[in-house]
Structure formats: structure tokens, C-alpha cells
Amino acid sequence: MTQIRSVHSWCLGVTLQLVLAALLHQGFATVAPPTTAAPHKDPGRPDRGNYHVASTNGTACLLASMGLQLNVTFSSISQNKTLVEVVNLQPNLTKSSGSCDKESASLKLTADGDKTNLTFFFTLNTTSNKYYLSEVSLSATWPDMKAPFSTRNNSLDYLQGTLGHSYMCREEQTLDVTQELSINTFQLQVQPFGLKGGQFGAAEECQLDEDDMLIPIIVGAALAGLVLIVLLAYLIGRKRSHAGYQTI
Ligand SMILES: *[C@@H]1O[C@H](CO)[C@@H](O)[C@H](O)[C@H]1NC(C)=O
Ligand SMILES: *[C@@H]1O[C@H](CO)[C@@H](O)[C@H](O)[C@H]1NC(C)=O
Ligand SMILES: *[C@@H]1O[C@H](CO)[C@@H](O)[C@H](O)[C@H]1NC(C)=O
Numbered sequence: 001m002t003q004i005r006s007v008h009s010w011c012l013g014v015t016l017q018l019v020l021a022a023l024l025h026q027g028f029a030t031v032a033p034p035t036t037a038a039p040h041k042d043p044g045r046p047d048r049g050n051y052h053v054a055s056t057n058g059t060a061c062l063l064a065s066m067g068l069q070l071n072v073t074f075s076s077i078s079q080n081k082t083l084v085e086v087v088n089l090q091p092n093l094t095k096s097s098g099s100c101d102k103e104s105a106s107l108k109l110t111a112d113g114d115k116t117n118l119t120f121f122f123t124l125n126t127t128s129n130k131y132y133l134s135e136v137s138l139s140a141t142w143p144d145m146k147a148p149f150s151t152r153n154n155s156l157d158y159l160q161g162t163l164g165h166s167y168m169c170r171e172e173q174t175l176d177v178t179q180e181l182s183i184n185t186f187q188l189q190v191q192p193f194g195l196k197g198g199q200f201g202a203a204e205e206c207q208l209d210e211d212d213m214l215i216p217i218i219v220g221a222a223l224a225g226l227v228l229i230v231l232l233a234y235l236i237g238r239k240r241s242h243a244g245y246q247t248i
């Protein structure tokens with residue numbers, strides 16, 4: 001009996017630990033962002049915008065749905081020093097344009113009048129049939145900037161997807177562009193090549209999302225294990241007590 005008990009409580013212990021670990025992981029995952037990112041002014045979560053580029057016959061050849069947050073380091077006039085400013089792109093004040101070629105495509109987002117131009121360049125590798133975000137540039141003339149801001153990186157390798165599929169990342173993702181610019185993306189889905197009828201192809205989910213989906217699976221499996229163990233313990237207990245009655 002004691003042996004059964006100890007095995008029983010060991011199983012229970014492991015299961016509870018799994019459940020706890022999973023819950024804690026989720027807790028930290030949702031709590032962490034505000035504490036790590038400590039901007040002097042938090043703009044909150046950006047709204048999701050739907051942007052597209054059309055080919056000459058009018059059908060969309062590039063589609064992107066995402067919330068965008070720019071993290072820009074620039075020289076401020078008012079404070080006479082380098083400032084880090086976190087700014088959300090407002091979809092209703094943002095216009096999209098761009099181009100679609102066989103092996104390259106671009107999406108240019110123009111926001112608050114003409115004061116912010118953010119451009120994404122995508123490249124298709126026709127050997128592997130994979131596409132990726134290869135270049136990002138930002139030019140801005142915000143009121144407090146000492147000089148017009150301009151930065152660019154053309155050796156990036158983000159948002160990799162397969163031709164004919166869209167790339168999706170529901171979780172917040174940070175794209176480090178240069179020392180002066182990083183971009184936080186929210187609920188992103190993008191497809192720069194191989195659209196059929198101007199629609200998104202099947203989505204390929206990013207690693208962050210897959211990790212996130214793992215948590216409910218672990219919790220579920222742990223709970224299922226717990227139920228099984230309780231059931232087993234009950235059945236064993238019943239058998240024991242049956243045996244007990246017979247000897248009396
Ligand atoms: C903005 O970038 C700075 C460093 O460049 C970083 O410390 C900060 O956490 C970032 N903020 C957000 C909200 O991404
Ligand atoms: C529009 O052009 C694209 C290529 O530029 C082509 O794949 C698509 O079939 C065309 N759609 C229509 C309706 O003609
Ligand atoms: C700005 O800061 C620099 C040094 O950090 C200083 O020399 C200059 O006088 C300051 N300018 C103003 C207008 O405060």
C-alpha cells in the first residue's frame with residue numbers, strides 16, 4: 001500500500017509541477033513585455049492596418065495586415081539630447097504604395113501627411129522558392145527632430161515564408177533594423193509573392209506562435225494525466241478494499 005501511495009504521490013507531484021510550470025510560463029509571457037520595455041511614453045498596442053499593393057491589372061500582388069510600432073532613436077531639439085520615441089502607425093492615417101516584380105517587392109507606408117515613410121523590401125529566392133524581408137528603410141521629418149531622420153538596412157533576413165504561402169505571427173515580434181530603429185509588429189500576416197486571386201495563401205505560423213500554442217497542449221496533457229492517475233488510484237483502491245472485505 002505504501003509503495004502504491006508513494007508512486008501515486010510522485011506521479012501527482014510531477015503532474016502538478018508540469019501544470020504549475022506551464023501556468024507560470026504563460027504568466028511571465030504575458031507580464032514580461034511592460035517591464036522589459038520601459039519607454040518614457042507608452043503608446044499602447046497599435047491598431048491593425050490592412051495594406052496592399054496592386055499590380056497593373058488591379059489585383060493585389062502584395063498583402064499585409066499588421067499593427068506597427070516604430071522605436072526610433074533621434075536627436076531632439078526640445079530636450080537637446082538623443083531620445084528614444086515609440087510611435088504607433090495609425091492605419092487610418094497611413095497610405096500604402098509599392099511595387100511587385102518577379103524577385104523583389106516593396107511596400108511603402110506613408111504616414112502623418114508626408115512626415116513618415118516606412119518601406120519594406122521583400123526578396124524571393126527562386127532557387128529555394130522562399131521569400132524574406134531583406135530591407136527596411138525609414139525616413140521621417142518629425143517636428144522635434146534636429147535633422148531629417150533617415151536609416152536603412154539592406155541585409156536583413158526576417159519573415160521567411162514559402163512562395164504561395166503567407167507568413168503569420170500573431171505574437172508581438174521585434175525586427176531590429178539599425179541602432180536607430182526597431183519595429184514591433186503585432187498580429188502580422190504578410191505575403192509579398194504568389195498571391196492567388198489577390199488573396200492570402202495558407203499561413204505559415206512563426207515560431208513564437210507555435211511556442212504559445214504549446215502551452216495549452218502541455219496543460220491539457222498534464223490535466224489528462226492527472227485524471228488518469230486519479231482514476232487508476234480509485235480503481236486500485238477499490239480492488240484493495242474488495243480484497244479486504246473477502247478476508248474478513
Ligand atoms: C526601444 O528601443 C530601446 C533601445 O533602442 C529599448 O531599450 C526599448 O525597450 C524599446 N522599446 C520598445 C517599446 O520596444
Ligand atoms: C493580373 O496580373 C497578375 C500578374 O501580374 C496575374 O497573375 C493575374 O492572373 C492577373 N489577373 C487578372 C484578373 O488578369
Ligand atoms: C545642448 O547640449 C550641448 C551639450 O550636451 C550644449 O553644449 C549646448 O549648449 C546645449 N544647447 C542648448 C540650446 O541647450
Ligand SMILES: *[C@@H]1O[C@H](CO)[C@@H](O)[C@H](O)[C@H]1NC(C)=O
Pocket residue numbers: 047090092093
Ligand atoms: C484614426 O483612428 C484613431 C483611433 O482608432 C481615432 O482616434 C482617430 O480619430 C482616427 N482619425 C481619423 C482621421 O479618422
Ligand SMILES: *[C@@H]1O[C@H](CO)[C@@H](O)[C@H](O)[C@H]1NC(C)=O
Pocket residue numbers: 125126127128
Ligand atoms: C537561394 O537559396 C539557395 C538554397 O537554399 C541558397 O543556396 C542560395 O544561396 C540562395 N540565394 C540567394 C541569392 O540568397
Ligand SMILES: *[C@@H]1O[C@H](CO)[C@@H](O)[C@H](O)[C@H]1NC(C)=O
Pocket residue numbers: 110114115116117139140141
Ligand atoms: C515620403 O515620400 C513622399 C513621396 O515620395 C515624399 O514627398 C516625402 O517627402 C517623403 N517624406 C519623408 C519624410 O521622407
Ligand SMILES: *[C@@H]1O[C@H](CO)[C@@H](O)[C@H](O)[C@H]1NC(C)=O
Pocket residue numbers: 152153154155156157176177178179
Ligand atoms: C543590418 O542587420 C544585420 C542583421 O540583423 C545586422 O547584422 C547589421 O549590423 C545591420 N546593419 C546596420 C547598419 O545596422
